[in-house]
Amino acid sequence: MIFDSIVVSGIKFKNRIFRSATHDGLADENGAPTQKLISKYAYMAKNNVGCIITGYAGVSENGMSPYPAMLKIHKDELIDSYKELTDAVHEYDTPIIAQLAHCGRQTSSKAIGMQKGAPTAMRHLFYPDKAKELSESEIYQIIDDFVSAAVRAEKAGFDGVQIHGGHGYLLHDFMSQYGNRRSDAWGGSLEKRCKIVELIIKGIKEKTDLPVWIKLSAFDNRKNGMNINDSIEIIKRLEKVGLDCVEVSCGSVEDGMSTMRSRVMPMDAVFKYKAPCASFPKPLKNFSLKAANLVNPMIKQPAPLENFNVSNAARIKKNTSIPVIAVGGIHRLDDMEYIVSNNMADFVSMCRPFICEPNLVAKLMNGNQKQAKCIMCNYCGLVIEKESTKCLYGRIN
Numbered sequence: 001m002i003f004d005s006i007v008v009s010g011i012k013f014k015n016r017i018f019r020s021a022t023h024d025g026l027a028d029e030n031g032a033p034t035q036k037l038i039s040k041y042a043y044m045a046k047n048n049v050g051c052i053i054t055g056y057a058g059v060s061e062n063g064m065s066p067y068p069a070m071l072k073i074h075k076d077e078l079i080d081s082y083k084e085l086t087d088a089v090h091e092y093d094t095p096i097i098a099q100l101a102h103c104g105r106q107t108s109s110k111a112i113g114m115q116k117g118a119p120t121a122m123r124h125l126f127y128p129d130k131a132k133e134l135s136e137s138e139i140y141q142i143i144d145d146f147v148s149a150a151v152r153a154e155k156a157g158f159d160g161v162q163i164h165g166g167h168g169y170l171l172h173d174f175m176s177q178y179g180n181r182r183s184d185a186w187g188g189s190l191e192k193r194c195k196i197v198e199l200i201i202k203g204i205k206e207k208t209d210l211p212v213w214i215k216l217s218a219f220d221n222r223k224n225g226m227n228i229n230d231s232i233e234i235i236k237r238l239e240k241v242g243l244d245c246v247e248v249s250c251g252s253v254e255d256g257m258s259t260m261r262s263r264v265m266p267m268d269a270v271f272k273y274k275a276p277c278a279s280f281p282k283p284l285k286n287f288s289l290k291a292a293n294l295v296n297p298m299i300k301q302p303a304p305l306e307n308f309n310v311s312n313a314a315r316i317k318k319n320t321s322i323p324v325i326a327v328g329g330i331h332r333l334d335d336m337e338y339i340v341s342n343n344m345a346d347f348v349s350m351c352r353p354f355i356c357e358p359n360l361v362a363k364l365m366n367g368n369q370k371q372a373k374c375i376m377c378n379y380c381g382l383v384i385e386k387e388s389t390k391c392l393y394g395r396i397n
Helices: 035-046 076-090 136-155 170-175 195-207 228-240 267-273 282-298 310-318 333-341 352-356 360-365 379-383
Strands: 006-008 011-013 017-019 051-053 096-101 160-165 212-217 245-249 324-327 347-350
Touching: 035 051, 035 076, 076 096, 076 136, 096 136, 136 160, 136 195, 160 170, 160 195, 160 245, 170 195, 195 212, 195 228, 212 228, 228 310, 245 310, 267 282, 267 379, 310 324, 333 347, 347 352, 352 379
Parallel strands: 017 051, 017 347, 051 096, 096 160, 160 212, 212 245, 245 324, 324 347
Antiparallel strands: 006 011
């Protein structure tokens, strides 16, 4: 069943294994996809991935990532470059979805060249410069930025768009009581906290013919943060305004490795790439690293380590009629088959396994292996702060 083709929202998928959005760090200075990124996506498509969701593409100047070489889709001049990308993927009859994002508090004012904005004037654990509270006019501008980005995505040949509503980024912050402490029309009740996302979806539906997906953190570990009951109600509301599909994830960047779980924290990579540890003076860094390595085995890791969003995906699926994608620690073919055949999700998606094995789906289909070779060390999730995404062990053929 996992390898059966299926048509959803007018899009034909050759199987149900998707490449989840991954920041590759392979955009040029303007935010356009480079030839290296185009080749990377084309290789995954050639090797039978069911669908590719791009790494997050910034929709607003004030919402860009602090990570180097982020994709951007905030200007019409980028359309031709994205058309080259979609053409390369479509050559292998593989759909490609553009993920649209605004980083909100999860960036630095220095990186974007202006004070960052958020639903509420708050600091971020890892990006401590304080965000300003967005004004109503600024909120409407961001809504327009998302809609305009979707229009560009349609002109560039994308099969759909996915708005990033998870992992602590701007739209997650708006939907969460932790990140959204407003008392105006944009905060307070769940209805008001969802307003910005509803208007984005409505706007995209009015201006394009594209299916609209969302990536949602069904829960996080922040006080008064996202929880599964609110997430179910949010998806019900968004479905009414035209949402076509939901990818169920979890956590925020402030939660640490909740979203990308590992058996042991890769401390060497933490102190090489992760702010603020990477900027420590050398003597302090050496001392801190030694101390961290001593306590590392005792650090409690989130549990479970595998298939950790499947139960929430199943709960959301029971309460909605739109397709559901489960992501997070899904590495084994047997698990993929079980999830789909037992109606816990319609699709499964993976991020880290495709970094070291971009030809993974072809391997699973031809019986060469039954699971991904990714060991979930999370080196790839840390290196992106300074360099393009890569696996500690390189590409596994």
